Amino acid sequence: MLKILKMFYWAMRKKSGRWALCQFFLNNIPGEYGIEIRRRFYRKYFGHLGKGVYIRQEVRIVNIDKLYVGDHTHIGVANMLQAGGGIELGNHVVLGPGVRIWSMNHKFDDLEKPIMEQGYEHKKVVIGDHCWIGAGVFIMPGAVLGEGVIVSAGSVVGGKAVPPYKILAGNPARVIGTREPSSVPADNAGEVAQFPASDETTE
Secondary structure (H helix, E strand, O other): OOHHHHHHHHHHHHHHHHHHHHHHHOOOOOOHHHHHHHHHHHHHHEEEEOOOOEEEOEEEEEHHHHHEEOOOOEOOOEEEEOOOOOOEOOOOOOEEEEEEEEEEEEEOOOOOOHHHOEEEEEEEEEEEOOOOEEOOOEEEEOOOOOOOOOEEOOEEOOOOOOOOEEEEOOOOOOOEOOOOOHHHOOEEEEOOOOOOOOOOOEE
């Protein structure tokens, strides 16, 4: 028991440890009041958190200090965001239920060493304004989605750049269409969320 108490003490001395505990207790509070509680308590841990952001229940965020989120973005139910390499979500982004975004991955080049001992590679993920990421989508490290991109449910998006207003589907995700100019948002359509420069290293 003493060992556990010491481990808890040292964990609470780190911001990452305090974040883990905060997330544990507040993650499943339902309703609009739960969203407001998470917005207020989580704000100090984000790299940046814009106005009117919705954080739904059962969201899991790792390396939250490297997560930058614009205004009025919706982080959906049971999303998993691994922000160790940096994740930037623009304004009015919608993440459907069960979306997973990874910005770091295991290295595996050395056949003589266990994969868990080879460290990680870090590649920032950027999702532009007004993107809609459907339910169950997996976005891999290095993906850059232009403004207004839609990703169909269940797709797997590799670490590549996607031009604005494309529609993606499949595993691996491919362009299956383009949104017509009349269907794209008129408000601040040319603007891109601006965030402070982020440190892409992890502890």
